[in-house]
Amino acid sequence: MGRGSLFCLATLAGLAAWPAQALEYRSVTAPAILYDAPSTQAHKLYIIARQTPVEVVVSVDKWVKIRDQGGGLTWIERANLSDHRTIQVIASRAAVRQKPEEAAPLAFEVGKDVVLEVVEPAVAGWIKVRHRDGLAGYIRVTDVWGA
Numbered sequence: 256m257g258r259g260s261l262f263c264l265a266t267l268a269g270l271a272a273w274p275a276q277a278l279e280y281r282s283v284t285a286p287a288i289l290y291d292a293p294s295t296q297a298h299k300l301y302i303i304a305r306q307t308p309v310e311v312v313v314s315v316d317k318w319v320k321i322r323d324q325g326g327g328l329t330w331i332e333r334a335n336l337s338d339h340r341t342i343q344v345i346a347s348r349a350a351v352r353q354k355p356e357e358a359a360p361l362a363f364e365v366g367k368d369v370v371l372e373v374v375e376p377a378v379a380g381w382i383k384v385r386h387r388d389g390l391a392g393y394i395r396v397t398d399v400w401g402a
Contacts, residue, residue, distance in 0.1 A: 289302070290329065
């Protein structure tokens with residue numbers, strides 16, 4: 256085995272040993288302006304809706320770089336984010352079940368882009384959610400973004 260191959264193997268082994276970092280999701284507390292840089296003097300891009308789930312990419316002082324469901328990267332003031340979790344439906348139609356299993360009775364159905372409140376963390380591919388109308392149940396994590 257040549258030097259280059261040994262270097263590649265050593266690099267891959269090092270990466271495999273690197274601790275996995277869990278994704279951090281937050282929700283927007285109220286309609287907020289998103290910027291292209293961490294400053295109110297930066298270019299204003301658009302307003303993000305209340306309760307939209309976002310992924311935290313990096314935090315710098317009172318600013319957070321976020322990724323939205325579409326993959327866009329922007330900056331938001333930290334004060335506009337909450338630890339309260341929501342998720343967004345990405346499937347065209349998604350079944351919310353009474354129990355976390357495919358054969359369970361249907362609690363309700365939701366369409367694409369509906370935002371649901373997270374009631375309990377995801378377990379075994381299902382996440383317990385609540386609709387703003389008060390209905391609750393379990394949805395597959397593959398049908399949502401932000402879990």
